[in-house]
Amino acid sequence: MKRIIQTTLAGAIGLGVAFSALAGPVDDQAAFQKYYESRFPNTPTEDFANGVYSILPEAREQWESIEEFPPYELAIENGEKLYHSKFANGKSLADCFGPEGAVRGQYPFWDKDRGMVMTMERAVNECREANGEKPYRWKKGKIADVTAYMSFNSRGQEVKVEIPTDDSRALAAYEDGKEHFYTKRGQLNFACADCHLLTAGNLYRADTTSPAFGHATSWPVFRSKWQSMGTLHRRFAGCHNNIRANPYKAQGTEYSNLEYFVTYMSNGLEFNGPAARK
Amino acid sequence: MKNGLKNIALGLALMSPLAFAGNGTTAAHIEAATGAYKQVAKETSYQWTVTVQAIKAAKKALEQGDDAGARRLAHEAMNLVNATRSQAKIEAETWQMRVPK
Numbered sequence: 001m002k003r004i005i006q007t008t009l010a011g012a013i014g015l016g017v018a019f020s021a022l023a024g025p026v027d028d029q030a031a032f033q034k035y036y037e038s039r040f041p042n043t044p045t046e047d048f049a050n051g052v053y054s055i056l057p058e059a060r061e062q063w064e065s066i067e068e069f070p071p072y073e074l075a076i077e078n079g080e081k082l083y084h085s086k087f088a089n090g091k092s093l094a095d096c097f098g099p100e101g102a103v104r105g106q107y108p109f110w111d112k113d114r115g116m117v118m119t120m121e122r123a124v125n126e127c128r129e130a131n132g133e134k135p136y137r138w139k140k141g142k143i144a145d146v147t148a149y150m151s152f153n154s155r156g157q158e159v160k161v162e163i164p165t166d167d168s169r170a171l172a173a174y175e176d177g178k179e180h181f182y183t184k185r186g187q188l189n190f191a192c193a194d195c196h197l198l199t200a201g202n203l204y205r206a207d208t209t210s211p212a213f214g215h216a217t218s219w220p221v222f223r224s225k226w227q228s229m230g231t232l233h234r235r236f237a238g239c240h241n242n243i244r245a246n247p248y249k250a251q252g253t254e255y256s257n258l259e260y261f262v263t264y265m266s267n268g269l270e271f272n273g274p275a276a277r278k
Numbered sequence: 279m280k281n282g283l284k285n286i287a288l289g290l291a292l293m294s295p296l297a298f299a300g301n302g303t304t305a306a307h308i309e310a311a312t313g314a315y316k317q318v319a320k321e322t323s324y325q326w327t328v329t330v331q332a333i334k335a336a337k338k339a340l341e342q343g344d345d346a347g348a349r350r351l352a353h354e355a356m357n358l359v360n361a362t363r364s365q366a367k368i369e370a371e372t373w374q375m376r377v378p379k
Binding site for chain 2: 023028031032034035178179182183184185186187189191193194197198241244245246248254
């Protein structure tokens, strides 16, 4: 009898794992968001877009005072100049993204023709290259300034990443990003999920880890630690360095798929970048 | 054939740290650790920063004539490569446990 119970239990656990593995993006997202809402019941759902400040009242006051004279303001101004400055052929980024570049809500998306995730940073550099200009470097500097301007003009747009059902490669990219998020790496043996899901809100030395729900809404970011602006992929690389894993290439497949997954998980929130973070 | 033998030698080195710690020049040990590091990275995409640091430190020690120190660092690098491989294997089988249901 005991053996039958054990076998049944093992089967049930096995099926549970199997069902979990087979759960689609919609179910993943619902379970993901529900997890944070249960874990942080005092945080209004829309406030998760504010990162760690959505769960840390004592730091929020300081952050709000920083936001009164935000350190990313210069980046927005510089980004505006770069956005409207003419290429050698007389065109500008405005010819690709409209007069204000308020397109944040369209990214990232699945580019069916090329079979890859398209990020806003990549789109900016492809616009430049298509007009005979050199691409910006991926992680900081001009790319962060230009996208700060574009994100600022896009504030309030809804995060609504789609995983097209008519292209299995899109789901594969999503699944790749999902696996990346939950997989431990580096000598310190951490997954993104360890810090930003399972122990979100806990202290790691002097820092409280932020919830991953809302992680993708506020980029680019001015980080006090960097004393400069940086893109989401710069942050991914920094996290990997922290856990002693070699970072992947910014805008490479790994980080682009990770961005696809992380942003999809924040569907329903609003884009609110650029932002200031510790 | 040449590649086959190379792979067997690499496999043996990965499977047995004791075998690896045996004969051969220190330079060969560093090369074996470097090869194993690249192999694991290629197979699993897992790479640890500390392994690269250990390999670099081993090369530097050898250049400075510290053969024993270089050999110790090469072995340390090989141990880190083995740990990386184990991590990749375990994670491939267990990461789904962390997904909220």
